[in-house]
Amino acid sequence: MAIELSDELIKLEEAAWAEIQAGALTVDTAAAVQAAITEHAQAAGEDRFKLEAALKKHVRHPDA
Known part of the structure; x- marks a missing residue:
């Protein structure tokens, strides 16, 4: 099952990456990203660390 990334998560991570x-x-900024990741992972029943890794990969390496 693919990890779903919300627009809010992507925007927060993009802001953090730019900083x-x-x-x-x-x-x-860092706290906002971490709180959003934790909240999203709990709501979706996803592994928090896998969600964070997928988010960082999506923002930092979009062509991968």
Whole structure:
């Protein structure tokens, strides 16, 4: 079963990735991403770590 990524998760991770690349990741941004991942994983009954990995791959390596 494929992991479903919401638009909200993707937007949050894109914002975090942009901040990481700029060397300016804030605690608030990182915390928002982690909270959204945890909430989504619990609601969908998915493994939190697999969800996070799929999200990062989707945002950071879209061609993979």
